[in-house]
Amino acid sequence: MNHCLENHRMNLSRIAACALIASVGISTPRVQAQQPLGFAVGESGVSQPIPDNDPSGIARTFQTSGLTVGVPYDLTVRLSVEPTGFGAFNGDYYAYLLHETASGSEFRLAVLMNRVGSSASQPNGYSDSGFQLTFSDSALQDIHQYRVSLGGAPTGLVSGTWQPDGRSMDPSLALDTSPRSAFLAPLGQMDPNGHWTLFVADMEAGGSGKLTGWEVRAVPSATVIPEPSTVWMLGIGSAAAMGCRRRRTA
Numbered sequence: 001m002n003h004c005l006e007n008h009r010m011n012l013s014r015i016a017a018c019a020l021i022a023s024v025g026i027s028t029p030r031v032q033a034q035q036p037l038g039f040a041v042g043e044s045g046v047s048q049p050i051p052d053n054d055p056s057g058i059a060r061t062f063q064t065s066g067l068t069v070g071v072p073y074d075l076t077v078r079l080s081v082e083p084t085g086f087g088a089f090n091g092d093y094y095a096y097l098l099h100e101t102a103s104g105s106e107f108r109l110a111v112l113m114n115r116v117g118s119s120a121s122q123p124n125g126y127s128d129s130g131f132q133l134t135f136s137d138s139a140l141q142d143i144h145q146y147r148v149s150l151g152g153a154p155t156g157l158v159s160g161t162w163q164p165d166g167r168s169m170d171p172s173l174a175l176d177t178s179p180r181s182a183f184l185a186p187l188g189q190m191d192p193n194g195h196w197t198l199f200v201a202d203m204e205a206g207g208s209g210k211l212t213g214w215e216v217r218a219v220p221s222a223t224v225i226p227e228p229s230t231v232w233m234l235g236i237g238s239a240a241a242m243g244c245r246r247r248r249t250a
Ligand SMILES: [Ca+2]
Pocket: 052, 053, 088, 089, 092, 202, 203, 204, 205, 206, 207, 208
């Protein structure tokens, strides 16, 4: 048994339960917008409330098929959340990307955010509210300690490209010193076809926010990533948004 996968399964028993709960009663666009060598799926201009202090959170799920198997993919995830009212602390949030093969024989999870800023001296994490983030394993800095990298609290929404938090553990226990193991690369080494879930939850009472946009992108590791302004990208974004609207009005 792959030791890493076994650890994932152990660590994820609780998390998987959250994902199952989250899939009930929320909009889950079923989108297939991809090329044989990669895909980009997402939504922009959405306004999905993230319930305060609720581990069931919200999720976006989609399926992929027909993608080339046997080559590693580089994965990037964009995630945008804005405050509503008082606004949640960014340290309230827990977010992950989960990929499961079509047969269900394998699944892996990358932890994007796990109570950013939480430490022994600041257990509630950073008090900033809102972000427009891109996650990439090849980024230079850990999102969990973005204030350290920025030299203090940001002005407005936190932005930029960051390494995923990677702390695959109970969000009530995650600290800056916690081990980091749940990155995006292991998902990119799987068969890219199957089920994908992007999950976000607000894990702390007080203040809340809303999901305003997201994207999951996968390209073979040797491929140059197209600019977001290309027609290909725009077409995919539109397809995702349309899929979401259809579900909501069904
Ligand atoms: Ca909250």
